[in-house]
Amino acid sequence: MxxxxxxxxxxxxxxxxxxxxxxxxxxxxxxxxxxxxxxxxxxxxxxxxxxxxxxxxxxxxxxxxxxxxxxxxxxxxxxxxxxxxxxxxxxxxxxxxxxxxxxxxxxxxxxxxxxxxxxxxxxxxxxxxxxxxxxxxxxxxxxxxxxxxxxxxxxxxxxxxxxxxxxxxxxxxxxxxxxxxxxxxxxxxxxxxxxxxxxxxxxxxxxxxxxxxxxxxxxxxxxxxxxxxxxxxxGNMPDIIKIMDIQQEQLARSLGEGHRVIHGVAGSGKTLILGYRCLHLAALLHKPILVLCFNITLASKLRSFIRDKEIEHKVQVYHFHDWCGQQLRTYHIKLVDGDNAVWERQVDSVIAGVDKGDIPRAQYGAVLIDEGHDFEADWLKLITQMVDPDTNSLLLLYDDAQSIYKHKNGLNFSLSSVGIQAQGRTTILKLNYRNTQEILQFSYQFAQTYFEQADHDDIPVIKPEAAGISGDNPIVRQFPDAESEVCFLVRCIKKWQLDGRLLQNIAILYPSSYMGKKALDALKKAGIDCIWLAKSDYKKKYDPKKNQLAILPIHSSKGLEFDTVVIIDSSHQYQNDDDVSSIVRLLYVGFTRAMKHLLVTYHEENELSESFEKIAKKKAIG
Incomplete structure (x- = not known):
């Protein structure tokens, strides 16, 4: 057929x-x-x-x-x-x-x-x-x-x-x-x-x-x-081109009307399909289109894409809490009192405002949600009410394996319970196109023993299948202390620059702000142009086209990708954090940001570093 x-x-x-x-x-x-x-x-x-x-x-x-x-x-x-x-x-x-x-x-x-x-x-x-x-x-x-x-x-x-x-x-x-x-x-x-x-x-x-x-x-x-x-x-035709594969193209063009869900592994093209869907809907709908994600840096990247396609007058991109703040300002809603953090009270205030009728429902012709695995049930209940019932267009994209916030193990609730009508409308993407086969194998072998199977909506954490090219094995390096680790990092960046690698294609990811600041200071001292994406103001200004090296927390890297990724201080474990699986999920996200080259460094020996070394040695022998 x-x-x-x-x-x-x-x-x-x-x-x-x-x-x-x-x-x-x-x-x-x-x-x-x-x-x-x-x-x-x-x-x-x-x-x-x-x-x-x-x-x-x-x-x-x-x-x-x-x-x-x-x-x-x-x-x-x-x-x-x-x-x-x-x-x-x-x-x-x-x-x-x-x-x-x-x-x-x-x-x-x-x-x-x-x-x-x-x-x-x-x-x-x-x-x-x-x-x-x-x-x-x-x-x-x-x-x-x-x-x-x-x-x-x-x-x-x-x-x-x-x-x-x-x-x-x-x-x-x-x-x-x-x-x-x-x-x-x-x-x-x-x-x-x-x-x-x-x-x-x-x-x-x-x-x-x-x-x-x-x-x-x-x-x-x-x-x-x-x-x-x-x-x-x-004369300018590229020798190597990148394009959606047939499954991605058919899915993107065939999403149809109503609520749709895409459950895809890291690197399977979920965000790519979301971008195409924005282009398609922008040509059809009169009401504005809302794109939501959890990560501030990813929102900046998506906003850059929307600007490039000249559809920013039709498509609005926010990270979820920024959107909540915008709703409160637009409809002059006061923040509810309480001891919770401001961002939590912002969400509660918007939910209350919608329930009372002070904030209107059905504001958007379509709503598209990236990183759905990091959204709480109450958030999704709120968002589904923002879709115009006449168009009823909603797209949710998620990956259980990338749930890294609040010890969540993916969508621990049914989609129907939050108003998403996805029965028979869920597509699973198993092929990973982003990473080389070696990076994907390293990442999954490290994380697989910690991934718990989710039994909600009969969709488990899915094992990625490699579709990328073969490349270099990820490199794992141990150092006696943080200073030695950062010095090695600076030497690597300088060498890669001499080899012709663009800074915008390199990212330094870290789990602890202490090492992030240490790396930033060392790189600036060495005269390397870089941006520290640790604060929301800098994250919002992030421009993936600007040729500067990105230094950012692993949490902020979700949805992004770079040719070369260095994970520094990779074996760091937070005090009083007994849940190793949450750290493993975080590292899995960091590892799978690398498309071609992955360098993992550490100076603390523990069960995490033992896992790195064990897999790296197995790959070297194999």
Missing amino acids: AILIPALSTCLKKMTSGERRFARRLETHLEDDYLCWFDIPVGKKRRYPDFIILHPDRGLLFLEVKDWKLSSISDLTSTQVTLHTDKGLERKANPLEQVRQCTYTVLNKLKSDLQLINHEGKYKGSLVLPYGYGVVLTNITRKQLNDAIPLDAQDTVLPPHLVICKDEMTDSVDIEVFQSQLWGMFNYTFPNQLTFPQIDRIRWHLYPEIRIQSPDQASLFEEEDFEFKHEDFS
Whole structure:
């Protein structure tokens, strides 16, 4: 069965009856190595072919689907068609000309990429993939078409081999015959099969919204025009591109209406999908969209993404307690009295304000929650009331293994108890794309014995599966004291700078503020540009694009990622903290922030350091 993006069940409402029939035929009559996109705008100019089909052997096919009846066609030329409508005669582009123009717009784009060009042999200078285009007439049979338009005239306006008719797309049509008609729309074939990297590059060009932009490449693509000339861009084309995988893209495009939950491991692309969802909803909704997370630094990163996409007038990003404060200020609600911390009383005040009707419900067209595992039940009860019932759009993303606050072991309550209607609408993401295989194995082997299985909503802590590339083993280093540990850190940063690593791609994480301050002082003394993300004011100002090294508590690193991560003072245990599992979860979060390189240092010997060394030695021997 072919992979249809979005999933057929989520786009039936927007399809015509003919499009639905043809989509079902693609699903049932093509194998699972076919990718089929329906009604997704291509490139920055947002052109809409009805279907795009990609296959490793066959190539790229563009199809325009029309539900016209023969009686509705008044006149047809090679460039336009005149239709009988309720408003009288209307002229439209000939569908074949329409899809042809879209096809060549895409081909010009693909030809700008040297990795998609043949460099030798018979096809030197041409694209590495065949291509074709055609028209599907869902309400006109082949006999009706032949009776209405003589064959010699069809060659000019709708060549027979470029048309699929109503009787050629029924559920009883032979699979081989159906496929032969599709691939008869190609003028030629190539002997070579597309590689996975080439398929990803094609998707990268077709759909800019699914690109994953690394900090050093982001500036190249933000202002890209889909219809640029070859010489404008070929010199800057990246050799290595990052893009959503097929599962992520299909999920992001197929979320549909209502409440949705994504339970994903660290590095599985949860925040990436949230960002795509923001773009999608911003184009549809009139009411503002609210994005909430727990981490102040992550909120800054998400806000930067929203600004880059120029949708900040539609999408509001807050960390939860900042949003509570904003609600109190906006609706002039006084803080409730009590001995609890201010941030706790802010939450209580907002809940009370909503209950009394002083703060309105249904303020947002959609609410998206990242880091849902760190939200209390009362918070989620409050947030679900902020969704407009007319749109009822809510997305919750979480990972039990990353619960690091208040000794929580994930969502220790049912989602239905807080008003989230997620029955049958939960997706699990197991593949980790962020970390190298070695970093992921190190992280999970260290933490797995401490992870407790959650039995709420029948969703356990899920084991991540590696999808990343292979790389260097994480390095564990012991030092006699804190001074030696920090001196080694400074030497490493200087060396990495000489090796060409950008400071913005490096992070120093720590569990204790004492070591964070010590590292900050040493790095500043060495003349290394850095920012200490320990206080909320600095966290709010964090700019992931600015080339400076980030020093931050492990707690504040959630949702972030860096090429290189150093965890200093990693075996530190807080006084009177007997719950080792909470420390392990914290370290697991820190370890999985590293995409390529992980350095773990310590100067205190205890059961944590023994675990580091044991796993590191096992990896070295293995």
